[in-house]
Amino acid sequence: MQAKLSVVALSVVAAFALSACGQKEEPKPVAAPAPAAKPEVVVKIGHVAPMTGPQAHLGKDNENGARLAIEDLNAQALEIGGAKVKFELIGEDDQADPKQGSIVAQKLVDAKVNGVIGHLNSGTTIPASKLYFDAGIPQISGSATNPKYTQQGFKTAFRVMANDVQQGKVLGEFAAKQGVKTVAIVDDRTAYGQGLADEFKKAAEAAGLKVVATEYTNDKATDFKAILTKIKSTKAELVFYGGMDAQGGPMVKQMKELGIKAKFLGGDGVCTPEFMKLGGEASEGQFCSLPGMPLEKLAKGPEFKDRFTKKFNAEIQLYAPYLYDAVMVMADSMKRANSVESAKYLPEVGKTKYDGVTALIEFDELGDLKGGAISLYQYKGGKLEYVETLGGTPLEAAKAEVKEAVAEVKDAAKAVAGAATTAGAEAVKAGAEAVKGAAEATKAAVEKK
Amino acid sequence: MDIFLQQIINGLVQGSIYALVALGYTMVYGIMGLINFAHGEVVMIGTLVTITVAGTLIKAGMPVALAALAGLTVSVLSCMALGWSLERIAYRPLRNAPRLTPLITAIGMSIVLQNLAMIVWGRNYMTFPPLLPKINFEFAGAHFTLIQVIIVLISGATMAGLLFLIYRTKLGMAMRATSQNPAVASLMGVNINRVIAAAFVIGSALGAVAGVMVGTYYEIAHYQMGFMLGLKAFTAAVLGGIGNLAGAMLGGVLLGIIEALGAGYIGDLTGGFLGSHYQDIFAFIVLIVVLMFKPSGLFGEKTGDRA
Numbered sequence: 190m191q192a193k194l195s196v197v198a199l200s201v202v203a204a205f206a207l208s209a210c211g212q213k214e215e216p217k218p219v220a221a222p223a224p225a226a227k228p229e230v231v232v233k234i235g236h237v238a239p240m241t242g243p244q245a246h247l248g249k250d251n252e253n254g255a256r257l258a259i260e261d262l263n264a265q266a267l268e269i270g271g272a273k274v275k276f277e278l279i280g281e282d283d284q285a286d287p288k289q290g291s292i293v294a295q296k297l298v299d300a301k302v303n304g305v306i307g308h309l310n311s312g313t314t315i316p317a318s319k320l321y322f323d324a325g326i327p328q329i330s331g332s333a334t335n336p337k338y339t340q341q342g343f344k345t346a347f348r349v350m351a352n353d354v355q356q357g358k359v360l361g362e363f364a365a366k367q368g369v370k371t372v373a374i375v376d377d378r379t380a381y382g383q384g385l386a387d388e389f390k391k392a393a394e395a396a397g398l399k400v401v402a403t404e405y406t407n408d409k410a411t412d413f414k415a416i417l418t419k420i421k422s423t424k425a426e427l428v429f430y431g432g433m434d435a436q437g438g439p440m441v442k443q444m445k446e447l448g449i450k451a452k453f454l455g456g457d458g459v460c461t462p463e464f465m466k467l468g469g470e471a472s473e474g475q476f477c478s479l480p481g482m483p484l485e486k487l488a489k490g491p492e493f494k495d496r497f498t499k500k501f502n503a504e505i506q507l508y509a510p511y512l513y514d515a516v517m518v519m520a521d522s523m524k525r526a527n528s529v530e531s532a533k534y535l536p537e538v539g540k541t542k543y544d545g546v547t548a549l550i551e552f553d554e555l556g557d558l559k560g561g562a563i564s565l566y567q568y569k570g571g572k573l574e575y576v577e578t579l580g581g582t583p584l585e586a587a588k589a590e591v592k593e594a595v596a597e598v599k600d601a602a603k604a605v606a607g608a609a610t611t612a613g614a615e616a617v618k619a620g621a622e623a624v625k626g627a628a629e630a631t632k633a634a635v636e637k638k
Numbered sequence: 639m640d641i642f643l644q645q646i647i648n649g650l651v652q653g654s655i656y657a658l659v660a661l662g663y664t665m666v667y668g669i670m671g672l673i674n675f676a677h678g679e680v681v682m683i684g685t686l687v688t689i690t691v692a693g694t695l696i697k698a699g700m701p702v703a704l705a706a707l708a709g710l711t712v713s714v715l716s717c718m719a720l721g722w723s724l725e726r727i728a729y730r731p732l733r734n735a736p737r738l739t740p741l742i743t744a745i746g747m748s749i750v751l752q753n754l755a756m757i758v759w760g761r762n763y764m765t766f767p768p769l770l771p772k773i774n775f776e777f778a779g780a781h782f783t784l785i786q787v788i789i790v791l792i793s794g795a796t797m798a799g800l801l802f803l804i805y806r807t808k809l810g811m812a813m814r815a816t817s818q819n820p821a822v823a824s825l826m827g828v829n830i831n832r833v834i835a836a837a838f839v840i841g842s843a844l845g846a847v848a849g850v851m852v853g854t855y856y857e858i859a860h861y862q863m864g865f866m867l868g869l870k871a872f873t874a875a876v877l878g879g880i881g882n883l884a885g886a887m888l889g890g891v892l893l894g895i896i897e898a899l900g901a902g903y904i905g906d907l908t909g910g911f912l913g914s915h916y917q918d919i920f921a922f923i924v925l926i927v928v929l930m931f932k933p934s935g936l937f938g939e940k941t942g943d944r945a
Contacts, residue, residue, distance in 0.1 A: 245761030
């Protein structure tokens with residue numbers, strides 16, 4: 190009976206999926222060479238993320254990021270290979286499920302897309318990357334951080350975000366700096382959560398911390414009391430969670446309910462406004478990390494944030510800027526190759542040097558982002574407050590510091606000017622000292638670089 | 639020892655939630671022999687309706703207690719309406735069809751309701767407004783909250799209420815008659831359409847109550863929350879003997895406690911070979927063993943005496 194039941198359920202699901210396919214069928218690229226107008230080529234970019242299920246909010250965020258990029262590109266009215274190009278986003282839903290991820294990947298391959306942006310989760314990205322590799326379709330993920338994705342030897346796989354080896358290492362070192370001796374680790378058994386937790390464990394142990402408990406949950410769970418009770422019995426001083434916000438938020442809340450006083454630390458998956466909404470006041474004062482630099486500190490960050498919020502009437506959840514960059518990198522490679530054919534522009538992707546919203550994007554030989562930095566944040570008063578940036582190329586970090594120092598100099602100079610007009614020489618002297626101090630800071634930052 | 643006690647409390651509360659939902663399954667199964675797979679979705683809709691109603695009222699400045707009551711009432715009423723329409727649209731036309739057919743419409747309805755909820759309430763997780771004051775108790779080193787106590791009490795009271803309904807009222811008698819033989823019951827003047835509709839309406843009202851409890855406990859809700867909950871509750875109902883009210887209650891609590899103890903101790907018992915992600919194995923091993931020796935569940939009777 191049970192077997193029959195699941196067969197029935199499967200066929201029902203399949204029927205639904207099929208009907209969905211039917212509706213979403215995209216028109217074939219129209220290459221209608223009208224005598225007067227230039228030929229127009231439709232460039233189909235596939236985008237895959239969970240659009241339903243517990244991570245649907247992140248999926249939507251990703252898609253919005255990609256959509257914004259597509260619209261910007263179309264507004265530029267690009268010409269590639271002598272033809273006008275029109276970019277088109279083909280959005281697919283993988284439900285954060287590796288099986289579904291491969292199904293929709295095959296669908297995109299069959300639809301002969303020019304490139305793929307995504308998927309969101311490492312667990313879906315890794316199996317799908319093989320299909321794209323076999324079909325020779327370039328794939329750029331803006332959020333799959335599991336190192337394995339780019340280590341399979343697929344020359345079609347790229348990511349515009351630091352991977353979990355870098356992130357786990359920084360998190361482990363950061364935990365050690367918090368003055369705790371014992372940590373408990375929980376992960377959600379997905380490729381992302383498990384990968385990040387493993388890297389964290391390595392780094393934490395290397396930094397002299399003792400891992401007193403390793404517990405597991407899944408990416409659909411809502412109740413963590415049983416594993417948290419066990420963690421409580423080990424008296425761990427810090428709980429690390431490798432997983433997403435939909436579990437992390439309730440988890441931190443349940444920690445409080447059980448009277449667990451340990452600190453909470455998580456990776457990019459929990460570094461979202463959603464986490465604070467779900468965790469309530471229990472999230473206050475906890476820490477999380479995000480690959481890259483905070484948007485506010487990036488040259489194009491604030492502008493992107495403004496445009497995004499205005500356009501979609503929604504806060505940026507997490508990866509939207511990375512997705513935007515991923516699409517832009519792909520279009521940029523097409524421009525340089527002067528072709529939208531996968532085979533022709535693929536070699537150019539690896540040679541990318543693109544100044545994106547999130548970073549200066551260059552790929553190493555594996556397709557990983559060169560020198561990805563990791564930033565740490567603290568949840569404070571319902572906001573993510575920037576703490577510090579670790580790792581990455583010294584260049585990036587130094588650049589930011591120089592920028593800050595320059596701003597300080599400017600402020601000080603302003604103060605000097607203000608002081609000079611209003612008060613006497615004493616004020617000027619104080620102002621001059623401030624300038625000197627700031628200048629020294631600049632120097633120090635540059636030297637560090 | 640305090641840890642063990644804490645795990646028992648965790649399990650008891652989780653189990654009571656399963657039990658509340660399982661009562662809805664078992665109620666319908668007991669009368670019609672139909673597994674209403676859309677019941678988990680009814681629970682979900684109950685939660686989301688409460689969020690909307692109570693959340694709006696609290697924002698409008700109504701006292702929390704009053705808003706909670708209003709939310710609960712609206713949610714119970716809308717779930718009753720939903721239960722009635724489910725029966726009317728998806729099950730009544732198929733009453734004489736082979737047994738597999740209504741099962742498929744049930745799964746279909748479940749998917750339809752999930753997607754409807756996604757369209758209405760969106761994909762994001764929603765935070766449930768805090769309807770009950772947060773009062774923490776500590777007993778022998780174990781922590782528990784007021785809402786946990788209320789959940790256990792309500793599921794117990796609901797089961798008692800249902801038992802009273804089935805065995806002490808006229809409607810209950812009609813239900814038992816319909817359960818035994820619908821054709822004969824209808825010949826005896828029982829309006830079986832009304833009785834079956836009543837079973838759906840009552841089951842759905844329980845679902846709404848369960849939804850409000852789940853929402854208040856975890857303080858989050860999501861359009862897919864009904865699926866896993868429904869599956870676990872269904873398991874609980876089968877474990878206890880589907881169609882039997884006391885069985886659903888016992889099955890739920892048992893499942894909750896096994897899960898909690900499984901998650902808490904499986905790692906130590908197997909020397910780290912199996913981790914806490916194998917907690918479900920415990921629950922299902924128990925289910926399989928019980929079904930091997932008692933195929934109709936712990937409380938299920940061998941004869942077709944359902945409800």
